[in-house]
Amino acid sequence: MKKLEDYVISIPDFPSPGIIFRDVTSILQDGEGLHLAIDQLLEMVKDVDFDVIVGAESRGFIFGMPVAYELHKPFILARKPGKLPRETVSMDYELEYGTGTIEMHADSIKPGQKVVIIDDLIATGGTVEAIAKLVEKLGGQVVKICFIMELAGLKGREKLAGYDVESAIIYEGK
Ligand SMILES: O=P(O)(O)OC[C@H]1O[C@H](OP(=O)(O)OP(=O)(O)O)[C@H](O)[C@@H]1O
Ligand SMILES: Nc1ncnc2[nH]cnc12
Numbered sequence: 001m002k003k004l005e006d007y008v009i010s011i012p013d014f015p016s017p018g019i020i021f022r023d024v025t026s027i028l029q030d031g032e033g034l035h036l037a038i039d040q041l042l043e044m045v046k047d048v049d050f051d052v053i054v055g056a057e058s059r060g061f062i063f064g065m066p067v068a069y070e071l072h073k074p075f076i077l078a079r080k081p082g083k084l085p086r087e088t089v090s091m092d093y094e095l096e097y098g099t100g101t102i103e104m105h106a107d108s109i110k111p112g113q114k115v116v117i118i119d120d121l122i123a124t125g126g127t128v129e130a131i132a133k134l135v136e137k138l139g140g141q142v143v144k145i146c147f148i149m150e151l152a153g154l155k156g157r158e159k160l161a162g163y164d165v166e167s168a169i170i171y172e173g174k
Pocket of ligand 1: 056057058059060094095100119120121122123124125126127128156
C-alpha cells in the first residue's frame, strides 16, 4: 500500500535556485493520496478538544476545510492582505523565498476558543507563527498545529516552540 510520501513529487530549483519544492498538487491529483492526507489530519486531531480550525491561504484551505467539515467545526480563513471584506487583524512575517502578510477577520475567533491551525507545509514557520499570534491577539488558544509536510532543515519548529506541532511527512533537509 502506498504511503502519503509516495505521492509527493519534489521539484529542484523551483521557484528559485536552491529551493526543493514539495508539490502538494501531486498528492491531490490522486484520489487515494487526497483521502490519505485528510485521514492523517483527522487522526492528528482525534483526541484534541477544540472549537475552530484555521487554515492558511491558499494550500491550507485545501486541507483544513475537509477536516472542519467532517468534524462539524467552523473553518476560519487566514488570508493574504486585502482579501477579507470586514474588519481585520494583520501580521507580517518572513517566508523561505520572500515576505508576507496574513490577515484574519477580527470577529473570527471568540475569546477563549480553542483553535487548531492547519497548513500544507512548514518551511521557516513564519506563516503559521504569524497566524498563531493573530489567534492569540483575538483571545484564542492554539491547541494544535498540523501540517502535511515539514522541511525540518529550515527549523520552523523552533519558531513554534511551546505549541503542539505534528506533521504527516518530515523531510530532514530544506
Ligand atoms: O513556513 P513558511 O516559511 O512560512 O512557509 C510555508 C508556507 O508557504 C506556503 O504558502 P505560500 O505563502 O507560498 O502561499 P500559497 O499556499 O498560496 O501557495 C505554504 O503553503 C505555507 O503556507
Ligand atoms: N520548499 C517548499 N515546497 C513547497 N512549498 C513551500 N512553501 C515554502 N517552501 C516550500
